[in-house]
Amino acid sequence: MMVNSRTWQAAASDLATGRSIFVALWAEAQDDGCIIHLAGRPQGSGEVRLLSLAAPDRLFPSIAQHHPAASLMERALCDVHGLTAEASPDPRPWLDHSTPYLFKPVTGDGVHQIPVGPVHAGIIEPGHFRFSVNGETIIRLEVRLGYTHKATLGLMRGHMIDHAAQLAGRISGDSTVAYAFAFARAVEQALGIKAPPRATALRGIMAELERLANHFGDIGAICNDGGFPLMNVLTAALRERVLRLAATCFGHRLMMDRIIPGGVTTDLTAAHAKLVLTTLTDLRGQWARLFELYEKTASLQDRVVTSGWLDPMIAQRLGCGGYVGRASGQDFDARRDACYPPYDTLAITVPHLTAGDVDARLRIRMAELEQSVTVIRTLLATMPPGALCTPLPDPANLTTIERNDARVGHALIEGFRGDIFAHVRVHRGRIEDVMLRDPSWFFWPALEAAIEGNIVADFPLCNKSFNPSYSGCDL
């Protein structure tokens, strides 16, 4: 909906008061200036609403001045489109690395800085962390990203849907199913088609397998960073079994390009369905023992409990979803609240805790593992027969009116990290405008807030418990 600047500001103050939750902010280049899009959803609901504001002279009223959670996305879009946010609280460039970055000054007796990255001692994604510390205590952390900026959204614009769908699946490799799912649903909504029931059930199974694999990996990695490598190797074995199961059943370990707009590309045979069930039963028996090990290792508990506490207030204001939000009292899960197939027919219970520490984020993952298994079992038991894919309407066969009609769709999908938002505008079979928003956009500022007052040596542990994506934000 096109709005004027007054409504725009009113929407921003709605975000600030918490009446609505910020979802995404992006810009679209037009022949005459730019259009800024703001997506939000009412508190507790998964129904996303869009507001659009024309910025003919490349100026627009800042959202971040009312609602700081929008700051990173606002800075990113200003860099990409050469826009200026009026009255922005933080006009520093974000993706543009051409000028030296001015970190916020922290002064005081004995305060010094520790720069870490973007090249790290281990093999991880590139990001720069600037710690202002006093001794071992962190006073302030500033995260600098953008090192993997590859203009993925720009690469998608103007291209055919199938090409763009492949790119969508490559925004963040660990969430390739969730991204492909979100993109597919947005395109389907725009074109007014529906994926067949068998396809949606298969999408659900793939999404849950992806969640299982990543949660196993995360649980192990958190314990590893807490200085307990035994847990890491044991969960790595479980993760590997899920990946191999995916490779056997769907032909790709990460199930990349298996979800396409209209449906899915790969069917699940009855034999493979049985394999999924037996593997899950086996895994479930194994992880129960692992969680007992986690709970009974006092030295590990000492590391994770109370570390990296995220205030539920901040989690709410930032609109943190996923395990980060749910560990800090946020009762939101797109599978239940945005209610998309195949989850619309399932009873999704959302585990949430209020402790907000590393331990809580780990326990949310553990609870979600159980839930994913239940979901997969239900989907397999009620697997409908039928086609795998609904063909997309051929642009050549459209009527003249339809041909000139650009159509919009969006979707909110629960990936393993949290809710992934996808928005597309399709015109004659080509992507005109696209936005894919990773939940990590809110995890990074949440991490900056949660780490204050912790000690430097605990940062890797806290960071891993958030596990924000670098690539997912460096769009």
Add this chain to the structure above:
Amino acid sequence: MALITPLLLQLVQMALVLAIAPLLAGLVRVLKARLQRRAGPPLLQFYRDLAKLIIKDAIVATGTSWIYRAAPYVIFAASWVSASLVPSFGTNLLFSWSGDLIVIVALLGTARFCQMLAALDLGTAFGGLGASREAMFASLAEPAMLMIVFTVALIAGSSQLSVIATFMHSGAAGLRLSLGLGLVALVIVALAETGRFPVDNPATHLELTMVHEAMVLDYTGRHLALLDLAHALKLTLYMSLIACIFVPFGMAGPGAAPASLALGLLAYLGKLVLGAVLLAIFETAIAKMRVFRVPNFIGAALMLGLLGTLLLFVSATL
């Protein structure tokens, strides 16, 4: 002859610790990997790494002084000499009479001081971070070590390791509470000084959690080879020390026949393997501590050492 045999044994001892230190470190790595159900590196990987590092160019960070370049040699020399002072297979070592336990503590202290100085010389955040943590731990570990030395010396009547080993081996010491306290304290100090769990993680790649690794992060080539070897020597030293004081069985005394020397060597290697197994199991079963918990941990060693010494003043039989 009276001088040549100890000298010969001393030279053998020097060569022995240097030769087996990488093997011992490699063995711990392999055992840990197996306990974690990983294949792990080959047993001899440490030697290969050293060979690789020695032929590589040593790149020295810009802005560093001669301290940074000299430190690896000093650290290595101090570690090697102190490891050679601990009787392993036989007590009849030439240098043993010139260097006692206190000298060993002092040599290790010198090595640490140089390490910290070099890390600070580097001027990076990680060097400073590692050095400050090392200083925090060492300020407790060194007095704890001295307290252990006093406890043992009061019982054996000497601070010379060959005398202590002979005394302990003779059975004259008997079962003593203070020795038990000393053993626990020494194990804690050994874990802290050799950078093992729960104090430091020798395998970590997380810069922010490192202690020892943070200080050597910028070293390359032969400098790094020397530092790695010195670190491995330190592990051998502490295991030998525990074996020498608390389980000196099988050690060959002065004037021993070659057969008993060979037996002493076998016993020594057996003790090291046992030590490596225990260390690997311990490191697998526990998580690393928070940095600020470590002073409590090492502080416990200090208190135990102090208690051991005080008990001996209360009664010489405790």
